[in-house]
Amino acid sequence: MYDILVKNGTIVDGTGAPRFRGNVAISGGKVVDVGDVSGAAKRTIDADGCVVTPGFVDIHTHYDGQVCWDNVLAPSSINGVTSAAMGNCGVGFAPARVDKHDWLIQLLEGVEDIPGTALAEGLTWDWESFPEYLDALAARSYTMDIGTHVPHAALRAFVMGDRGGDHLAVPSDDEIAKMARLTVEGMDAGALGFSTSRTHAHRSRDGVNIGTLTAGDPELLGIAAAMRQRGKGVIQLISDAYLTADDDFAAAELSLIRRLAETSGRRLSFTVQQTDDSPERWRSIYNEIDAMVADGLSVSAQVAPRPIGxxxxxxxxxxxxxxxxxxxxxxxxxxxxxxxxxxxxxxxxxxxxxxxxxxxxxxxxxxxxxxxxxxxxxxxxxxxxxxxxxxxxxxxxxxxxxxxxxxxxxxxxxxxxxxxxxxxxxxNYAHGNLDDVHSMMTGKHVLYGLSDGGAHCGTICDGSFPTTTVALWSKGNKSGRSASIESLVHGYTQRNAAHVGWHDRGVLKPGYLADLNVIALDELSLSPPEIVQDLPAGGTRLLQKPHGYRWTLKSGVPTFENGVWTGQTPGGLLRGEQQRG
Structure with a gap:
């Protein structure tokens, strides 16, 4: 007897293969059969008229603080996400010495618009080292699985003290070696990889540039070389290359990205968007990525499905x-x-x-x-x-x-x-339409990301990106550009999961985790965000709820039914790569 049988749905299995009508049988938290499946089940879910997809994998979130006080992790969880990566853009809360707690809060408040009062009250700080942070997360449960990178800004301050917050300060050889050692230590404990930021947009609450802004080759390549030696982890970064009108600056940043990929030998992704100041820059960046991939490097652009608004x-x-x-x-x-x-x-x-x-x-x-x-x-x-x-x-x-x-x-x-x-x-709106976004999303070497779930609490509400990806682009934008639902679901499931090394999910086939969504595609849409006060210390955030999700299952456990949390938290910390088995 199966635990759950999802019947009569249109299955989009995450691989990019054509959709088909069938059933999904689940037992022990995994998919055990797909297609023309029959048999008794403890529970049957009728998916007639719906598409059945793997749970979405969001590789760019900032739940680093929220995981301390919230096990629902909305807005990502209510938008079909069953696995998420945080610690992006070089910011996070570990490693952290006691005297740097307030500094890290101010940094995240400025960079990611997370209320400092909420962080001050909600963070438990039952860690100092990065492995201790992972241990603290492992003791908690969530509606979805989470993984995290070693964030460069926190690492730099941990090793260099106050100098680490000054982007003009140059670390010594010993300090670089220590950062490299602690990065590997973090990955051995279960970090997904290493993240860093090179954008002037990232400033602390007091307006100070993030300490990693101008990190030099010895520092970055020293960490990358340690990753190659250990044979683990991915690299994620944001650079101002996409927004500059300065060709020389863009070329220098892309050259650094190439050196990072060459030195580390690891998969690397970075933010690519369109700005008014340089609306065609993304095209030349795509050409450079093509050249890197042609040379055997694993480099991808992280792109968004709509304007950052x-x-x-x-x-x-x-x-x-x-x-x-x-x-x-x-x-x-x-x-x-x-x-x-x-x-x-x-x-x-x-x-x-x-x-x-x-x-x-x-x-x-x-x-x-x-x-x-x-x-x-x-x-x-x-x-x-x-x-x-x-x-x-x-x-x-x-x-x-x-x-x-x-x-x-x-x-x-x-x-x-x-x-x-x-x-x-x-x-992503330089020409007043989404035609260029369509071209970015359908590029050869792209990952769907940049939702920033958990961040920008009072200014941006993009944790709903997975819903827009499927709802808007499967139907088409106002000029008629569209993408197949098979390719869209693949982008937010198997492709994202494989990039961060989660090979046990993102596909509806026997042996994979039973993470899935049952979606009434014709109803899939987003209402305007609501202003809610549900953060610690009465903090305010924007929360956007979708329509059209009938069920979301995590490891075979229904977590949301018709948008309502079931009270179940079958998810938890993911340590490093995950293999199917």
């Missing part, structure tokens, strides 16, 4: 008036969101903020787009439209109403009691 609201972190003195004073003085919204509803406050905003005219950079980019601000519809047109923007609405655009945006943000959300696509 800021969520603007008076009730969350970011809005167009955030730089005005009056708004900043009110935000600092308000004890809670309700108090802030009450102050913003005062007509005198509105007049003062609009006057100050009119005098604030940055000409370039993110702050210029955020404060004056009204043509890129859109009401969030239900379901969310991730390819809005300029004619739908608040600038266009204001023009049609004959209203001052800034005043119109202010009043729009005050709708719904100040809870109105606006969507502002910032990355």
């Amino acid at each position: 800021a969520i603007l609201s008076f009730a969350s972190t970011t809005n167009p008036f955030i730089a005005t003195p009056t708004y900043r004073r009110i935000a600092a003085a308000s004890a809670n969101v309700a108090e802030r919204l009450a102050a913003l509803a005062d007509p005198a406050v509105r007049t003062a903020i609009l006057a100050e905003h009119a005098d604030f005219r940055p000409t370039e950079g993110f702050i210029a787009i955020l404060t004056w980019g009204f043509k890129r601000m859109f009401r969030m519809s239900d379901p969310v439209d991730y390819e809005p047109q300029e004619s739908q923007s608040l600038a266009a609405e204001a023009a049609r109403a004959g209203a001052d655009p800034a005043a119109y945006v202010y009043d729009t943000l005050m709708e719904e009691g100040g809870q109105r959300l606006l969507y502002m696509p910032l990355i």
Whole structure:
């Protein structure tokens, strides 16, 4: 007798092979038969009218703090994810000496927009070394499996002390050797690999650049050489190569990436996106990746399925008036969101903020787009439209109403009691559509990632990327570009899993883990995020819930039914590579 029999579904098995109608039999947490399967089962799930896929594998999350206080791990878990990798972009909470706890919190608060008060209350700090961190996680259970990288910024501070937070500080040979040794020690204990950051966008809460920003060849290649010698782990990184208009800088960063792949002999992936300042840069990066792969290196671009978009609201972190003195004073003085919204509803406050905003005219950079980019601000519809047109923007609405655009945006943000959300696509939207995103996603050497689940709590809500990948691109964007559901599911299952060395999942075939989703594809969509206060210390975050997931199973245990958590936590820590058997 099977434990569970999933019947009458359209099976998309994760390999990229054509879909077929059939059943999936599960026993002992694994798939035991697929196809024309019959027999008795303790429980039967009717998947008629649904697609049955492997559970999604998200290789780019930041649950490093959340795993200490939350075993549900939404939003990833509610968006079909059954396995996730964290510790990306060189940031995390281990290794960590006691005197660096506050520093690491400030770093993650700045880099990943995770409230420092929540981290200060929620982190248990029952570790110092990286292996001890893994031991602490292994004692907990979750709705999904988690693995983590050794994060470079934490490692650097652990070895170099205060100098480790200064990207201009050069480590000694002994310090490099110690970082290499501790990286290998971490992988021997079960780390997936090593991650680092080389972007100016990553700054601490106080605006200080991340310490790994300009790490040199001796440091990075020293760690990479140790990985080659040990024969373990992957490398993940973010670099400013994709956003620069400087050809020489981009070439230098890509040359470093090549040297890292050559020296380590390991699989390497890095962020590739499209920016307004260099909208075609991703194409030349893809050409360089092609050349690296042709030379026998395992290098992949991590790409996103939609724009990286800021969520603007008076009730969350970011809005167009955030730089005005009056708004900043009110935000600092308000004890809670309700108090802030009450102050913003005062007509005198509105007049003062609009006057100050009119005098604030940055000409370039993110702050210029955020404060004056009204043509890129859109009401969030239900379901969310991730390819809005300029004619739908608040600038266009204001023009049609004959209203001052800034005043119109202010009043729009005050709708719904100040809870109105606006969507502002910032990355991957240089031409006002998703055609280039389609080209990025369908490249030869790509991985689906960059969801940042667990991070950017009040500004970005991209843990729902797996849902967009399947829901949007299986149907097509507004110009008709699409991808087969088989290729999309493969990208978020077997391909991602294989990259990080999880060879026991991502496929619906006998012997693989029974991680799977039952999805009503025609209903698969996303409502706007909700502003919830469920973090430690009353911290606020954006939480986006999908529609269309009938069941999610982790190791044969139903974890979500119709979007509702069953209370089960069959997942836990994954130590290193996982082999099928």
